[in-house]
Amino acid sequence: MTGKACVAGVPAGLPPRRAVLAAGLAAGLAGWLPALTGCTSGQRPGTVTVAGGEPGGFYLEFATLLAESLQRHGVADKAAALTTGGSLDNLDQLLTGQATFAVALADAAAQRIPSDSTSDGGISALGRVYENYVHCVVRKDSGIRDLAGLAGRTVAVGEPGSGTSLTTPRLLEAAGLESAAAGAAPAAGVNKSVTVLNLGLNAGIAALREASVDALFWSGGVPTAAIAAAHNDVGLGFLDLAHLLPALRAKCGAFYDRVLIPEGAYEGVPAVWTVGVANLLLCRNDLDERTVKRTVELLVGHAEELIPRSSLGVQFLSRESLINTAGLPLHPAAAAAYRQLHG
Numbered sequence: 001m002t003g004k005a006c007v008a009g010v011p012a013g014l015p016p017r018r019a020v021l022a023a024g025l026a027a028g029l030a031g032w033l034p035a036l037t038g039c040t041s042g043q044r045p046g047t048v049t050v051a052g053g054e055p056g057g058f059y060l061e062f063a064t065l066l067a068e069s070l071q072r073h074g075v076a077d078k079a080a081a082l083t084t085g086g087s088l089d090n091l092d093q094l095l096t097g098q099a100t101f102a103v104a105l106a107d108a109a110a111q112r113i114p115s116d117s118t119s120d121g122g123i124s125a126l127g128r129v130y131e132n133y134v135h136c137v138v139r140k141d142s143g144i145r146d147l148a149g150l151a152g153r154t155v156a157v158g159e160p161g162s163g164t165s166l167t168t169p170r171l172l173e174a175a176g177l178e179s180a181a182a183g184a185a186p187a188a189g190v191n192k193s194v195t196v197l198n199l200g201l202n203a204g205i206a207a208l209r210e211a212s213v214d215a216l217f218w219s220g221g222v223p224t225a226a227i228a229a230a231h232n233d234v235g236l237g238f239l240d241l242a243h244l245l246p247a248l249r250a251k252c253g254a255f256y257d258r259v260l261i262p263e264g265a266y267e268g269v270p271a272v273w274t275v276g277v278a279n280l281l282l283c284r285n286d287l288d289e290r291t292v293k294r295t296v297e298l299l300v301g302h303a304e305e306l307i308p309r310s311s312l313g314v315q316f317l318s319r320e321s322l323i324n325t326a327g328l329p330l331h332p333a334a335a336a337a338y339r340q341l342h343g
Contacts, residue, residue, distance in 0.1 A: 045291055048076040051090035051099035054159075054201045055083060058221030059090075059103050059279075061308040062129070066101070066281075069305045075294045085161030085200065088112065092161070094123055094282060101295070105132055105163035105219065106278040106326035107170075107255040113328065124331040126281045126292060127299050127322035129306075130221065133259055134167060134275045136239040137208065137216040137227060144214060147175040147239055153214035154182070154195040156204035165198060167277065168217040172196075174247040205230045215239075219277060221308060223265045231266050238266070242273035255326055278326045285331065292333035296322075300341060 053059025063081035070079040090102035091112040138144045158164030180193045207213040242258045259276030303317035
């Protein structure tokens, strides 16, 4: 450190809530985890990649921090984060061997796991790393106050490769709304049709700014920096989605939680309940055991390095929650590492 103090392994200059979270992680893990076991360059991968997400989103920020930490602690000689469309894109890159690790929503991962998830070509989890918060964002001057107000409107629902593009139609259906592609005529007798456009975070925010869409759906951390910047410019509101949970879970499974976007997460915006989805760090089943084990040790022992600067402490980087992977299987080497670490 260059003249800046740090407390219990917490980097100086962190925002207060991040500092508290990181300090809690450091205190909770002190004396519990051994240092990352050393290995020579010949025993570790030359290069690993972490499939992340769009610029300005939590995925890419987390993936970048993870890649930096993997390289810093010698898990691999080199590590890099990949800019992608999101969860579904990440899973495709993982399954085809283009990425070593991927972050993805649990509902998306469950849909893409091959029927024989134990095969070498299958995927499994290294841990549950944080919670994604589904944002339904509207302009304050739009007059839209609830999901019913989206009937007859146009909404951005994420890029085709994103987890948001999977979750959003499920939310609209749970709300009794029908999704229709741009230019398509609504089904006969349907008066609750919503026109959906596959726009990602940045394109969706641009469209919301110019009022060419009426709402933006986005699944990410709190706050999402790009949304915060747009809110400061034009003024945004956030719709409550939590009332959809019973219908959503009944139809799609228990991947969804009731979570709170806290008051002040976006300046001047009151707290709002929404839908949360666990975000998992995934790898292929055929990833070597040493790399899996050392990555788990990093997740547990160096969690404070993996907290994006915009975070309000909404991730699950703790020994209790890392193994809670929403029913998706842990990689055998990851499960063995957690058993060893827990004693």
